[in-house]
Each structure stands twice: as structure tokens, then as C-alpha cells.
Amino acid sequence: MRTPHALLATTVTTAALAAAVVAPAPAEAADTVPPPGAYYVQSAATGLNAAGTTGTTGTVEQRRPRGDEDHQRWNLRADGASHLLEDTDSPGTCLGRDGDGARTVGCANPEARWEIAPAGADRFTLAAPGTGRRLTVAPRPSGATHPAALAVGAGTGDLALWYLTPVAPVTRPMPPEGERTLDQVTFLTAHNAYANGVDGGFAPPFVSLFPNQSRGIERQLADGVRGFMLDIHQTPDGAILCHNSCTLVSRPVALWVDLQRIVDFLRAHPGQFVTVFLEDYVDPGVLRAELARVQGLSDVLYRPDRTGVREHGWPSMGQLAAAGQRLLIFTDHGRAADEAAGLTRDTFGVMYQREWTVENHWSMGPGLGASDWSCYSRWYDAGTNIPLTRTEPGFRPLFVMNHFRDTTVASTAGTDNSKLADRAGRFCRPAARKKPNYLAVDRYDLGDPAAAVASLNTYTYP
Template identity: 35%
Template sequence: MKKLMLAALAAVTAPAIHAQIAQDRPFNEYTWLTAHNAFANTLVPSQTLSLGAQLQRGVRGLMLDIHESNGRVRLCHGGCLGTEPTLADALNNHVLPFMQQVPQAIVTLHLEDYTSRAALAAELTLAPGAASLSFTPEQWTLERWPTPREMADAGQRLVIFTQRRENAGALLTAGGPTHVLHDRAYTSENHWELGRTIFEHDASCTSRWDTPGLSNGSTWGPREWPRLFVMNHFHGAPLGNHSATDNSYDALRSRIDDHCRPAAGRKPNYVAVDFVEAGQAASLVAALNAGVIEFFDEPAGKGERICAVAAGARRTVMLEEYAGDRCPPDRLRSAVVRDVAAGTRIELAEAATHDSARTIITVKHDLDGERVLVHDLRAAQEDEHLKVSSSASGFAKGVLQVAFSAAR
């Protein structure tokens, strides 16, 4: 029997509109992949990729520990040797070149800040390009967060948070005022570790601070905007080999659904993980932003949630080469469709011949916040949410191809 490939073809009624939505919702309605200790890729690494490589892989939030050492503000965790890269190095060599290369990108710096205001201003003077890009809430008169498109059009694409209240505000630098926001005025955040070691997994979602709590309140800034939610999801002692487990789609989605979203009253805006390339954290973020179909290995959405395919993306996943997605076609039995638009068409097909068995799922109305079950990918189904037709008795091993096109 010829080896077959499984094609999962998902279509939206208007791809151009879908692409526009990716820029035109308020900033607080998006989720951004965030690298914990983004700079730490040396002695005891939390990441293996450089800052630039992280950004190229879709990271949009960088958590950076900054200390004064040897006359500069340096990126170091705990004690510094005085030879570590500086904050200006990170900006000039990685962040600002990337933002110039990708002119619509919004990047957030989360600074765990152990510096004086004078030292931070002096360091930012050495990265003058940051000033003109810094996000400045005082300049907005909107009753909501601006959209990413509006922020990009205004040139305010670099959001900088500091944990040090006295360092917030407009820092006078050679490039002009660089605006820094006090994180506790604009965000809420859960406790910062899953457990000290990889042998502990506390998925509960409690506030890192007494004030503010996780529940959705307004910012303390000049605008009463919804507070952004930073979801920390990493161990105190990082271990790269274990991060694929921590960062699996199922682990992240289960924690959000069962703990963090109920505690915070909203989805996270920043999902912070170690070793961003391990597991499916990027897929989870894409699913939170664009909707998703999640696949299970037993009927009726039972058994293991083995993988998920986010809406609004076009990619090909080679199972033999891309084991991180762990989506073997022959195990797909049922699915859950969530947060996708009306008219979305999802097609599962063995693509060896035009007569191959296939399953087609059509979404009847916007599934905003809803989770709709496809009981069996091999059976017909129709209700107020979905229409499912199938000529499949199962799918063979092979390649999972995911694409989006206009619904027919």
C-alpha cells in the first residue's frame, strides 16, 4: 500500500479580513510568546537561542534581568561578573535591528530591574533608537488599548516595563525621552514558578503580588485600560530536556483553561516559558490568537489531546522531522474546534489521490469563547455549531499538512 499523507486543510471565508484582525484588535486581546530570562543562554541557561533568534522564531516578549556592574547596566541573573552583555548591546544588536527588519512587530521588554534611574537612563542613551519607538500611554486618548496596527502607525512599537517604580516614566536620553512603564501599574502576574525543580508541578495560578491580584482590573496609568496578564510558566531551576513537557500544548492549555483563566478572568497576554523552541508554546499562542482545532486519540474528545492546529497559519509539518508537534495522523479520532470564525472549513484528507477518504468540518457561526466537539472524525454530524461530513474510516501514517484558503 502506498504511503499516504494526511492533509488538514482549513479555510476561512475571507483570508484578507482574517489577516487584518491580526493587527486590528486592541493590544490586550492578543497573546505574545515570551522568553523567561531571555538573555540567559550561557552557564545556567534558561534559553539556548540568542535574543535575535528568539525574535525570529516569533517571541515578542523578552524578560531581562538588569544589574549595574562595572560601570554599565548588564544582563545577568543574580551576581554579575562585569563582562556580561549590556542592555544597550541587546537593543542595538538584536531588538532594534529586528524591529527595523519587521516594521509591524510589537516587542515588549519585561525588566527585572536592579538599577538606579540615572544608570538606566545612561544605558538607554547608548541605544538611542529605543527612544522614538517606546510606547507612551500618555499620548493616547483612546478608551481602550490601541491596536498593534495603531501602535505601529504611531511608531510606538517597543513596550518597556520595569519592576522598579522609581525608574518608570520618561527617561531623558540622547535619543530623546524613553518611556518606561511600571509593570504593577499596567499588568498582573501569577507566581513565578511551577516548582523549584522539575519534580514539582504546581499548576495553580495565584498572584505574584498582593496588589494587584490576577482579576481583571484597570491600569493605574493615565488611561483606565484593562490590565495585561503575564502568565509565568517555568521552573525555578531550568532544564532544557524537561521544557518540552512543560511547554507542551496540552500542559499549557490545561493550565490556562483549568487554573489561570478562571483566576484572572481572561486569557494571558504574555505566556512566559523557558527554552521557547521546546514543545508547542508558539502553537499555543497562535491558537489563543486565531482559534484552533484540537485533536484527541479517542472519540468524543476523550483520551489524550495529542496536538492542535491553530487557525490562520499555513505550514507543513513533517512528523518524522518535527516530533515536537506529536500529531500522528493515524491516532486522530475526534476533535474540539474553538474560537474560530463562521464559515471556517477544515478538511482532513489522505492526499495520495483525489478519491482519498476525507472529513470536512464547516463552522456555522463564530465560536467566540466556545468549545465545540466533533464526536468522531469518521462520522457525519450536524448541529447548530458545525456540519461534519466524512468518508473516512481512519487515516494512515504520514505528513500533516495545514493550510488555509477561502471556503467553498
């Protein structure tokens, strides 16, 4: 495995780091419609894609992004003062209208023409020419997700806004190591890094037959893994690393033990940066006490909430190395429950992941058989809507790309990992409109997922 080169380190204060943060803001809207070419028509509200159906006429729905599958690619071209969006899989068939519904129609049909207008933040409206009727996502009923079928009407807000995401985007060369910002870098990430059967027990006897990894945490660090997904459960001994529960688990490892391994590695390798993702089932007070046991944690802990990231963007890797802030910890726990309990995790340096990242759904399917490569938000359901495309002025969330299955079968993991770069490029990068920052896999030692990381680290996605 490739280990990143050390970055130049000098001493700066946290305040200086905040003042020095410079990162590219999300692209502003162009004054004109994008040039002719192949695009995804992607909802600004949900991040899902407009998809047609086979044949000359059929319902147009929003569906999970599936790359070059499922009639989700549209060739944009001018047609007089209007534009057409032709299905790349069905020449002569265009995204159009039929009354109040979105339909595929023949491209010669007047209902195939759209007035496309910029609407800020790289978004567009698609309107029936000469009318105020726009392509829109229908409002979602209470306790449900948005309806699949797209409508044409008086949509407002994000429901009537669309990204025209290029199928083949123009990329830029990656800046030098010290100058590249955190959101430009991709890290190899071990899903369930603790479930390795080397450092200790992690699951009841039958489940333990299917470890997610085959090497311990220290070896993972030596091999270049820089993202660690850890499940923590509460026991009388504190926060323990176990899969689903700690019942019947022999010799489980405490969270502080693995965090100490990571901190010790960072102290010995001052140019490296590590991120820990906690699937978190413990009380905030228990987690705080667990972190307090880790010697030197405060010396390396990175606090994006205190360094102006939301206002100015992510810092460069050189700035992080110089400040010594090289360990970022996320929790998937919700802020609201902690506020109700009277202690939020970010007060002791654990960031709420939903506030700082986007993440695709965690599973590609069962351990054997066909896989589902569609790439859509982990946090899109009846109660939550955080699209993979989420951005804010001056701030771009980090993108966690999950690429693993329900159960780890070594042969399947090796095959899946060999296809990681393909899925990242064709499916997940356009789905999020950003390059993955964390590639999370099972059995990182199989299929050379490090090659996909290296490839992604050669360019930036503007």
C-alpha cells in the same frame, strides 16, 4: 516557529493614536444572576477562589485558583427565590453557612440558600436570605495576608463582593490582525531571554550550566519570540544582564546591546511589536543613560501613559504599527523608591509594570518532580494586594502568565511547555478572568509553546 504577518502601516501622529484608541471596556454587571452552570466563586478583593472540603460539611476557604482541582467549581442553580452553589465534585454538598463561618452543607439545608444580587462591574453579593449577612473575606491583620477562612457577616466594600467566573466562558472570534487590540493578543515570551549561553555569559560557572534559553536574542526574534524578560544589575559599566549578580560572570552582555538588537529588528520589520520586561536592580539614572545609548529607540518606543490608554483602553495593533510605536518596556521596580530618589523611570519611557499589568507567581516548583499549576498573583503578600482579576473602568491590565520552574531542566521544560495551553485554559485564564497576553517560558524551542500562542490568538475573552 511561526512569525506573525506584518501589519499595514500608515503614518499617524501620537495625538492621533490617542484619539483613535477604541477597546472594549470591561463587561458591566448584568441585571440578573448569571444562568445556571459551573462557576468559580472568586473574591473581588484577592482574586482567590472559594474552595470546599471533602465530605458533607467542612470549612470553606479562599485558596489559590486550581482549575478543576481542590473543590473550587460550583454548580449554580435557582432554588425558588434563592440560589444554590453545589460542589461539582460532591453532588448534594453546597456552599453554605454555619453561624458566622462559611461551610459546606447538605444542599437541602436552609443554610445552603443564597440571595445573589448584582453589585456593579460584573460583581455580586451573596447574602443569607432575608438578612444583611454576606459571604465575605475577613479583613487582613496588619502585616499579614487575608485569613483563608471565609466569613458570613456585615462585610463591606470589595471584601463582600464576588465574581461568578464561568468555568466554560463564551468566547468570540479574534478580529483581523490590524483591528485586534493589544490586550486581545498573546505573545510568546522568553523568560530570562539573555540567559542563553550564546550571546555571552549570564551567571557564575555552576549556575551557567542551566541556561533558561538555548538561542541568542536575534534567533529568538527570528523564531517569533515577542516578549523578553531581562535581569539587569548595576556595575561600573552600566546596566548589565546577569542572573542574581554579575560577580564571576564571564563576558556579560550590556542591556543596551540587546535593546539595540531588538530596535534593529523592529526597524527592519515595521509590522512587529515587542515587549521587554526588566527585573530591575539599577538606579534610574543608570537605566536612563543605558537607554540613551540605543540608536533609534525613541522612534519605536511606545508610551501608553501618553496615549490615553487608562481612559480609553489599549490601541489596536494596526494603530501601533501606523504610529511606529512598537516597543513597550516595563520595569518591576517600584515607583515609590524612584520618587524618593527624584527620578521616575516613566519620565524616560519605562513603564512601571504593576501599574499596567497583572502577573502570576513566577515559579511552578523545582526543576524536577511535581509542579504546582495554581495560578495566583505575583503581587499578593503581606504588603501588596494586586489580584489577577484587577480591572479599571475602560482599562484592562495586560496579563503576564509565567510558566516555568526554579531551575531549567531541558526535559522538564519540554514537558511543561507541551502542557502550556492546558494550564492557560483551565487554570490561569479563569484565575485572571482574562486571556494571557504574554506566555513566558523557559526553552521556548521545546514542547512547541508557539502552538499555545497560536491557539490563544484565535479568540477573545469578553
